[in-house]
Amino acid sequence: MTLLRKAAVRVSAFVERHASADSREWAEGLSREVEFIDGDWKALGWALGSTRVLLERRSAIVVAGKRRWPKMGDWLPWFWLCSMVFLFATQASSAKLWQVRIGFTVVSIGWALITGSTVMAWLRKQDGPPPSDTPAWAAYCRARLEEQLARSRTWKRWSPTLFFAAMSAGYLLAEPKWLNGWALFFAVLAGATLFQDTPAKLESRMVRIDEIARSAEARKLREATAGPAQFDYIKTQSFPNLFRERRQSRRRRLR
Amino acid sequence: MDLKMRRSPQTTLVLAEFLQAELEWRYGYDLSRATGLKSGTLYPILMRLAERSMLETSWETGEEVAGTGRPPRHIYKLTRDGLRYAQTEVAAAKAAEKAARRPSMRPALGEATSS
Numbered sequence: 001m002t003l004l005r006k007a008a009v010r011v012s013a014f015v016e017r018h019a020s021a022d023s024r025e026w027a028e029g030l031s032r033e034v035e036f037i038d039g040d041w042k043a044l045g046w047a048l049g050s051t052r053v054l055l056e057r058r059s060a061i062v063v064a065g066k067r068r069w070p071k072m073g074d075w076l077p078w079f080w081l082c083s084m085v086f087l088f089a090t091q092a093s094s095a096k097l098w099q100v101r102i103g104f105t106v107v108s109i110g111w112a113l114i115t116g117s118t119v120m121a122w123l124r125k126q127d128g129p130p131p132s133d134t135p136a137w138a139a140y141c142r143a144r145l146e147e148q149l150a151r152s153r154t155w156k157r158w159s160p161t162l163f164f165a166a167m168s169a170g171y172l173l174a175e176p177k178w179l180n181g182w183a184l185f186f187a188v189l190a191g192a193t194l195f196q197d198t199p200a201k202l203e204s205r206m207v208r209i210d211e212i213a214r215s216a217e218a219r220k221l222r223e224a225t226a227g228p229a230q231f232d233y234i235k236t237q238s239f240p241n242l243f244r245e246r247r248q249s250r251r252r253r254l255r
Numbered sequence: 256m257d258l259k260m261r262r263s264p265q266t267t268l269v270l271a272e273f274l275q276a277e278l279e280w281r282y283g284y285d286l287s288r289a290t291g292l293k294s295g296t297l298y299p300i301l302m303r304l305a306e307r308s309m310l311e312t313s314w315e316t317g318e319e320v321a322g323t324g325r326p327p328r329h330i331y332k333l334t335r336d337g338l339r340y341a342q343t344e345v346a347a348a349k350a351a352e353k354a355a356r357r358p359s360m361r362p363a364l365g366e367a368t369s370s
Contacts, residue, residue, distance in 0.1 A: 025312070026302055029329025030294060033284040036328070046284070049295030053302075 004040035011047035081115040103173025110167040138213035164190035267348045270341035280330040309337030
């Protein structure tokens with residue numbers, strides 16, 4: 001297998017892995033076709049074209065409404081992130097010491113990855129079912145948590161920690177001083193990710209989501225005329241909110 | 256959900272290609288070769304057609320693949336609704352093309368004479 005063909009296979013495998021649940025079948029179909037394409041360049045072109053399927057993200061449960069164009073408020077953080085990438089890339093290219101050059105390169109790649117992941121997160125957020133449809137939201141969140149749980153049982157669970165540690169090291173290499181703010185910040189983030197999204201925590205969130213879905217279904221049956229119950233995904237995700245909800249329900253019970 | 260397909264020359268090309276062999280299952284790469292469309296253009300069209308129940312998708316069965324030593328491929332065929340839609344769309348596109356080619360019957364500016 002030539003290098004180009006290998007690259008084509010790798011790209012289509014990547015697309016297959018990252019396609020959303022309902023476009024996975026299409027991604028697989030695209031990936032199988034690579035074997036039947038005669039030219040290597042053509043195969044690579046086909047595989048690169050198949051990445052378009054990643055943008056065709058639709059929820060497995062509900063087909064979401066039209067994707068809205070990002071507002072000015074959405075663009076501003078991306079501009080800032082892109083400027084960080086540009087700034088550190090130029091510093092890496094102009095640095096004379098090799099360790100400083102490596103440091104800035106690591107930092108610049110890191111910021112580029114952060115930019116990419118925020119764009120992906122935005123796309124995912126756009127494709128969720130409407131929050132007013134509580135059971136669909138719950139099923140959507142559960143599917144996302146299942147994905148996270150599967151990832152948390154592999155080495156990928158440590159990838160955020162490794163990433164933030166690498167960023168911290170990059171900043172230290174680029175500016176070797178004790179009070180390096182950015183290095184400290186990323187070191188703290190690396191430490192925080194050690195305790196975040198552990199399988200036990202994810203399982204407890206899934207139990208909570210199941211409870212919400214069950215109660216929403218029951219409420220829907222009971223109050224068919226009262227309209228759908230509102231449910232916020234963030235509430236199941238952030239622990240302060242979860243605790244606040246528990247406190248409130250305990251108070252209600254005591255009353 | 257809006258069930259109307261956005262009319263585009265690329266979609267018409269794909270539909271016309273399906274009409275070439277209405278009852279046959281087609282491979283994605285063959286469609287791409289026949290229409291000249293890249294995978295990034297072709298597949299979103301196929302996905303939209305399937306979403307609107309105009310396209311049937313399947314995987315090759317064991318009998319088709321047996322002995323060849325290759326994995327099954329994803330195959331596509333228009334549904335009855337899809338065929339009807341394709342026929343009207345392709346006919347409309349042909350009519351529009353014919354109308355565009357026909358020379359204008361209106362006199363050019365300055366040619367009209369007043370009696």
